[in-house]
Amino acid sequence: MSVSNEESVEAPPAKTSTRARHTPDGARREITSSAVRFLWEHPFRDLTISELMAGTTLSRPAFYQYFHDLHELLESLLREVEEIMHQTANPWIAGEGEPIAALRESLAGVVQTCVDHGPIFRAVAEAAPLDARLETAWSAFMGRWDDAVSARIAAQQAAGVVRAFDARRMANALNALDAAVLLAEFGAQPQGDPEAVLDTLHAIWVGALYGCAPTRVELPTAAGNS
Amino acid sequence: MSVSNEESVEAPPAKTSTRARHTPDGARREITSSAVRFLWEHPFRDLTISELMAGTTLSRPAFYQYFHDLHELLESLLREVEEIMHQTANPWIAGEGEPIAALRESLAGVVQTCVDHGPIFRAVAEAAPLDARLETAWSAFMGRWDDAVSARIAAQQAAGVVRAFDARRMANALNALDAAVLLAEFGAQPQGDPEAVLDTLHAIWVGALYGCAPTRVELPTAAGNS
DNA sequence: AGTAGTATCTGACGCCATGTCAGTAAGCAA
DNA sequence: TTGCTTACTGACATGGCGTCAGATACTACT
Incomplete structure (x- = not known):
């Protein structure tokens, strides 16, 4: 999993790093789009923060850096639509x-x-x-x-x-x-x-x-x- | 608490017993009316099984003898109304x-x-x-x-x-x-x-x-x- | 009355999702 | 390189849920 064997592609250096770093906006967007993707397929009752963050490149606790809880995330989605x-x-x-x-x-x-x-x-x-x-x-x-x-x-x-x-x-x-x-x-x-x-x-x-x-x-x- | 010192009242023997016993129907009714009472005062989101059973003479686990979960209790209430x-x-x-x-x-x-x-x-x-x-x-x-x-x-x-x-x-x-x-x-x-x-x-x-x-x-x- | 049997009840446990925090690592600036 | 800021994460505490083995009330039979 934690391989770093030579990448033939010229992608940005050693992409398989344990940690990815995002801009706040990028992270927020990644989280919300994971949520939207999920909600098209499953009811809200099945959405947990673990599930949600599994659909991103971030870990579960990172969620709390951007939203207070799932409800606040929904509130922000509502404003957009x-x-x-x-x-x-x-x-x-x-x-x-x-x-x-x-x-x-x-x-x-x-x-x-x-x-x-x-x-x-x-x-x-x-x-x-x-x-x-x-x-x-x-x-x-x-x-x-x-x-x-x-x-x-x-x-x-x-x-x-x-x-x-x-x-x-x-x-x-x-x-x-x-x-x-x-x-x-x-x-x-x-x-x-x-x-x-x-x-x-x-x-x-x-x-x-x-x-x-x-x-x-x-x-x-x-x-x-x- | 577990006293059995002489009771001056002539009430049914040793009423301070740790356990009460109900007929299945009586227990069900006690539970559902506790639920209804609660729902007139609070939203459903605040109803926990502990809260619900605190409004009865029964303990929390007793709930599961009569209903599978809160949702089933609601289903039964719905049928009545x-x-x-x-x-x-x-x-x-x-x-x-x-x-x-x-x-x-x-x-x-x-x-x-x-x-x-x-x-x-x-x-x-x-x-x-x-x-x-x-x-x-x-x-x-x-x-x-x-x-x-x-x-x-x-x-x-x-x-x-x-x-x-x-x-x-x-x-x-x-x-x-x-x-x-x-x-x-x-x-x-x-x-x-x-x-x-x-x-x-x-x-x-x-x-x-x-x-x-x-x-x-x-x-x-x-x-x-x- | 005593006793076996049955049904009701509860203390205590494991599970899972939540929310938090101290510590770690990435990027940036000097 | 060094040091600082900021993003990030592993590990923990909390709380509600659902379960179970054991304890207790009540009944029926001798």
Whole structure:
């Protein structure tokens, strides 16, 4: 194992050294990508720090130099994917174009983010009840969606497009719906059918907000295409 | 401690005995009620077998005589409350009376069950990802709701009352919605406002299924009251 | 009453994952 | 080369879990 017999390659000197040394950023990245790789294949409950670090060039204790525990690692992963998801969900949130079509676009973006990073969200959601700090982070994450969605709802209520009800509660419920369905469908392999899921979610949102089948709604100011 | 000095009371002989003895059923009940008591006050993550058994007259190892582990205990609690919830949800599921009113009644029953036993459901939902067996039980529990609801949806689609869409997917999504919202609102103290939650859920179900505000729908065969 | 038999119960053990720490080794600067 | 900083690791202590052999309560039979 600890061989150092002549390497024919011209690789950097004696690579089989007992110790590797990393830059802090490099090490962090190596650890997080080991985690992500693992979570695509196994549920969070099977992730131990030993397992995790076995997927890196570092030893187990090195983990604690970069993260306080597994939950903090998940928190950091969540921050990364939240960024992405918020961008893809922009159209309806920003109030661009015809509402029902824009809503579909936004939901499609959220669905796609889950197709790409579902296991991360799933791990966070599953681990959140186990750790007060991560639980707070997850609540805050969902809360920001509630903020964005309820603001949009309130605006469209003011415009008379959306029925009257408690906008905040409705936003909270619809977001919880999305989270539950998306985690179930895309949180682990094999993933579900994105189109079918999108259809279902869209139908519910439209029914709840606009009170009609998912076709089209007349906006006071907007001019729809087709 | 192991005194046997004369007791002045006429209580059953030498009650300070080191050991108590129970009937299997009595012991099980003592354990489960200790668990329920605990879960009303603390999250599942803080429940250890030591803590649990400290709330009984038994010692820690005795736990294993009645349950394989905490997850199996939760599974047994789930079975008990499922019974109750199914009964209270009967009206709409059974297709009695005017659909939208019946739906509200059923949802109200489900809400009430969560008001009464929320922490149990919450604990099960939180613990399910940690144990394959409990996860199966939880999925099966939700699956039975999906069965019942999608059957009802399909029946009303056939009657032309409900729009056309994938009934199974819709049932699954709506049930997931209920679970997420109800666990968040009633899974821990302080609990939320049952009426407000009911309004929100009802509005979403009605919007999704009947495509209208939560008032009333005309049934081909039914004669509504009032 | 005494005694054998059975079922319940518990102290004490081994196991495993976590988190910590003192000590070691890699890279850098003078 | 020397010495310093920083990354890293082997080894340890802790705590919950699950098990088991032995101890104890209760029952039934003589």
